[in-house]
Amino acid sequence: MVAIMVSGREWMRRGLCASGAYDPDMFFDALREELACRVCDKCPVRDRCLQHAVEEHESYGVWGGKTPAERVVLTRRWRMVQEGRTRRAHHG
Numbered sequence: 248m249v250a251i252m253v254s255g256r257e258w259m260r261r262g263l264c265a266s267g268a269y270d271p272d273m274f275f276d277a278l279r280e281e282l283a284c285r286v287c288d289k290c291p292v293r294d295r296c297l298q299h300a301v302e303e304h305e306s307y308g309v310w311g312g313k314t315p316a317e318r319v320v321l322t323r324r325w326r327m328v329q330e331g332r333t334r335r336a337h338h339g
């Protein structure tokens with residue numbers, strides 16, 4: 248897969264979920280999360296999508312190949328890394 252870097256919200260139109268090839272409701276259906284994540288794995292804007300979901304605190308649906316529960320874990324880990332960096336910067 249080749250990642251595509253696009254600015255603003257242009258990336259959303261490049262997502263496989265917007266291609267018309269897949270049922271868009273699948274990405275907001277807890278019973279089809281696994282299927283949606285498999286589509287995301289092939290999506291050229293996956294990283295950008297995940298970044299958006301984390302930054303905007305998207306609570307529902309599969310974004311960037313991650314379920315809401317997986318994004319909570321990712322966000323917690325990211326915060327711990329950031330806090331560790333801040334602490335090290337302050338204490339040398």
Ligand code: SF4
Pocket residue numbers: 259261262263264265274286287288290291292293294296297309310311312
């Ligand atoms: S990563 Fe998934 S949810 Fe995000 S744009 Fe691509 S297909 Fe859609």
